[in-house]
Amino acid sequence: MPPLLPITPPEPPVARPRPGRRTLYAWAAAVAAALLLIAIAAQWSATREASFQADSIRRAMEVHVLGLRDAAGKYSYLPFTAGMHPEVLAVLAHPQDPATRQRANRYIEEVNRLAGSDDLYVSDLQGLTLAASNWATSHSFVGQSYANRPYFIDARAGRSGMFYGVGQTTGEPGLFISAPVRADSGAVLGVVTVKVSLRQLQATWAFVRDPILLTDARGIVFLSSVPGWMYEANRSLSETELGWVQRHQQYGSRTRFPLLPWKVAQLDGQAGYLVRTDIDGKPRRFLAVDEALPDLGWTLTVMADHSEVTQARERTWMLGLLFAGVLLLGGLYWQLRERRFAEQRDARRDLELRVRERTHALDEAHAFRKAMEDSLLVGMRARDLEGRIIYVNPAFCEMTGYSADELLGRQPPYPYWHPDDTAQHWREYETMMSGQSALSGFESNVRHRDGHEVITMVYTARLIDADGRHSGWMSSVVDITEQKRAELRQRQNDEQLQHAQRLASLGEMASTLAHELNQPLMALSNFASAAKAFAEQGNQSLLVSSLDETVAQAQRSAEIVRRIRGFVRQRTVGTEDCAVAALVTNALALLQGEMRLRQARAEVRIPPALPAVRGDRVLLEQVLLNLLSNSLQAMQATPQEQRVVEVEAEVRDGRMHIRVADHGPGIDAALAEQVFAPFFTTKAGGLGLGLNICRTIVEAHRGRLSFADRAGGGTVFTLELEISPP
Template sequence: MPPTTPEPPEPSAPPPRPRPRLRLRLRYRSVAAWTAACALALLLIGLAGQWAAVREANFQADSIRRAMEVHVLGLRDSAGKYSYLPFTTGLHPEVLAALAHPQDAAVKQRANLYIEEVNRQAGSDALYLSDLQGLTLAASNWNTPQSFVGESYANRPYFRDARAGRSGLFYGLGQTTGEPGLFISAPVRPDGGAVLGVVTVKVSLRQLQEAWTFVRDPILLTDARGIVFLSSVPTWMYRATRALSPTDVEGIRRDQQYGARTDFPLLPWQLERGGDQPGYLVRTSIGGKTRRFLAVDEPLPDLGWTLTVMGDHAEVDRARERTWMLGLLVAGVLLLGGLYWQLRERRFAEQRDARRDLELRVRERTHALDEAHAFRKAMEDSLLVGMRARDLEGRITYVNPAFCEMTGYGADELLGRLPPYPYWHPDDVPRHWHHYDAMMSGQPARSGFESRLRHRDGREVITMVYTAPLIDADGRHSGWMSSVVDITEQKRAELRQRQNDEQLQHAQRLASLGEMASTLAHELNQPLMALSNFASAAKAFAEQGNQALLVSSLDETMAQAQRSAEIVRRIRGFVRQRTVGTEDCAVAALVTNVIALLQGEMRQRQVRAEVRVPATLPPVRGDRVLLEQVLLNLLSNSLQAMQATPQDQRVVEIDAEVLDGRMRIRIADHGPGIDASLAEQVFAPFFTTKAGGLGLGLNICRTIVEAHRGRLSFADRPGGGTVFTLALEISPP
């Protein structure tokens, strides 16, 4: 309101303060308040930007770890699928004959032809046989200019390991071909006796190297000395992550791991490590351009390597900058609201020019909002996760480019469509309708659900779908927003892993069945002899007319027949490769079934069992057949370990209890125990101290237990012997 003219004061009254001074004071206060508000807003925006950067770094680290799981699976598959080949090849008569008669050209030629055929069928690079001096006697490339025959590889670590009776694993350049590869060796030890020679297979990692050339961010493998031997960045090959000691250099020269190369300069990296940051930052130059990466290392102790996967750290900086921009935009909107409120309070006192200035400012702010909307749209279109929005009638209202690429249909073909949608898989239409109806009823799966889609080109796409309500600006439910993640490759990798595990488990069950063959014959022989005796007695009693004894003999005959059927049923149940699956398993029942299977062997070996497993123990969650296989292998090993123990001390002790929230099952024997020098190799594949053993039992036992999220360990038993402890999770109530 316009200022009013005050009345003249009386002569005795003090003069009033001038109004211009009051206005100036109020203006200073207003400026100070706005300055404090802006400073607070800038502080909050800065903190929000830092939070967004940390969040993006954690998300990037999680993405790197998921990608690392896939790469680790590929590495283990490349290294593991040929690990059996040297062991099985060393058992063939032609190979043993070549070792026994190294001067016989005909014998060596037959070994050459056999090894050549095995290598061709397996698809490996090379397969060759060496004597104990490291001289190659036969090889799959015997008729090529770069034949291994006659070459000596005694300096190679994989040869020294195999000659010492262990499996060998070594990556390096070939001494003859100069081509890099993974060398896997195994000793030739027929019937578990002395080592006669060494069989080695060479596996190329070229396919893995070629696959890495298409990845966006760097990936590299380093050996135990820190030397890069596989990398998606060619200029990093044969560089070191740390300075090599003279001992390391001498070892590389002696083993000729990388040919004649003995100089390994450091990688052109500048490392930055943060206290709360996952992994570490690497600043380097690629293609003449300086870049920063977030790097995460994954040790592979079974291979002796370290896998390093990197992600572009520029995404973290962009996340911080996006948050700052959004924060500034919000602050600008709030500032605009405050200015609008002030202008509204003063609208009656301002002139028309001031009102026009206000409208101009509103248009400028509206333009900024339009730019922010365009920025948000571009950000959504850059996502790798598919996004799909539907209204309350199920009509598609929005799809991003990632979803269109996932289904093969363009946005113009999907927008406005009602179910059934064109990407629904024809074999899963009822299931699609079920999830659709659940969503429309307001009950979508909170944890997401797996859905199989049909791409436009006909291929199947496995996805995980997460759905949440879509709320408009007025707080009303206007539809549903779904995020769709492509998990096709992950499902394929899981299927391959399950198939490999099932094959290994079935092989061990068959091996255990072979060890039980003589016991099974002895076990069935008793009821069969009893059947024959009772049948003869029944015939005699029938001729004599003795009805009571006849009925008694027939009852005994039926009991023995049922006993024989029960023995066969248990053996058949153990041999089956397909199992029922996960269920609640009573510990007492598991132990009882396994002891019943081994009852004949226990009588034959004159071993008695002391079982202390209360029936009141809570059940464990797992696959009953696989858990019985673990207990059977452990008990069978305990029986065999007490062969030299005096008869009155041949006792196997089995007890179970709940400790620290987990089920602990202990199997203790009174045998000689495990030599401390062999303790680290007990769970290694193909390691065995039994003549004719495959060396897979304890390795598979540990794999099964770890698949059940459990732990298998062993320790010396006080007074002599060994105690194996199986720790499993208890079934939830």
């Protein structure tokens, strides 16, 4: 009997280590990191959208400020000019003479009609109206006293006045602009006032999407695109402020100004502030930005819908979760694939254990994937090679309005295909079935079960089964309906802004031409009226003098038109020899009206034997015009006797040096490096392009533009140019 061999017990199956806590911690860390990155991206997107909104508000603010300044400034010349006419002086000298008052009434009525203002009237030093453009109407100002109005008080004291309020006689609100009427000795004889309505501006605001409003120095809203905010205040008014408003009857008989129904919150690191309010019974949130208009005493507030910021954050979350979900699915697939290869290598030793572990892992992965797919905001749809729907997630069902049971097993045409785009849907389906779908995706319009249209972006990829075979198609469907609507709104907003900018440019050019021509045209009218009076009196010498002045003013008007045409045309004569004295004279001629308005004068010290400079005459005149205009604006707060612009020229080191000096406050040393920078300005409503363009023009002439402090106060700009060769 052969010896018995020892029986070797079977080798126990080797237990493969299951995923431990370290793997779970890694997954948790990855998910936390992904959520943190998505949160950061969402916050950045919201901040970026808020910045875009603030920029949009600032661009709209510039347009509205230009409109306000044009409405307030285009009639500022009228009281001053009308106060120089003999009929106005006569009625102030003989207020009891009926014939004199009648002639003054008719003159004021005609001037008001030609100027296009609402009302024009003359008052004596006691505030009693002597003549008015509405003298023949039932609400005539003649005989009414406006001694309590601030614009009359300012003009009687020798200053120009500006005041917005409700008319004491008509009850209609408007902007009142006044100027003193002076005798030859400088004494104030009376006051001329023009009333301008801002109804057209408010009517324009009624068509804007978001609120716009104007508040006065006490915070009272007097113009608004939201009617319910009129005559409400953004702060509580003191007894002194209420007494001032009631004493001057600024807003008629109103004695109470309730607070605006706003809840205001400041935004950290962002321009403006957040306003929560109700409009037409609906809660709204707006980003509001204020712009102070110190020369008018007003504050302009422009708002933008803040919900777009929230939508930007939500879109970023949606796309971030989609991307993170795709990465997690890819990582999970890679992990399962590596695990399968490892299990195949050990299949001979632990087949049963491998099957159990793999089954358990697949169950966990399937549960995890299903939970993740169900939580996605992106629709997922899988189809087999015959086009039959084999899988949809809840997001896709919500997008189409059909349940999974109603979609699974369906073949084209699918119930959510839009009937107007059936042919397009068939083309997209055939392209997909042929494997030619673009990786960048395509837009597709589907119809929800309730009938509304849903715009989607579809990304399709091959569906590969566990054996690596092509078994169908997997599509990611993203709802971009709100994004499309936002893009449409943005295009509409851009078109409206471009239209408003074109209108503002046309308005600025028309305002400039009106400002330059109004004074010579009004002088023509005055001298013609004087000539008629001298002809009736038989005073031949004064008649000839008045006619000479009339001819001079007509030539001046023609010269103004010629020069403005020279500045606005795109093509110029080109390079030529230019006399420095002629350049300065032409630039000053265009500024005569502004110099008289600002009560300033110019001192020109240019030697007659200076050589000419080589350059484009129109462009060089434009540079001098800008420098002279800036000097006049810099002396706005300077006493009248010191408002002098000094212009000098000399040849130094073989080059022409032209200096323009003012007596203003000078330029702050902290801002000196930014003076020529584009879009930098210290003027309210300015664009900050004037000096930058001037320096570009001078450098194109191989010259140099610089500035320095003036001894005794003020600023000196030096224009250095090449001299024409002999």
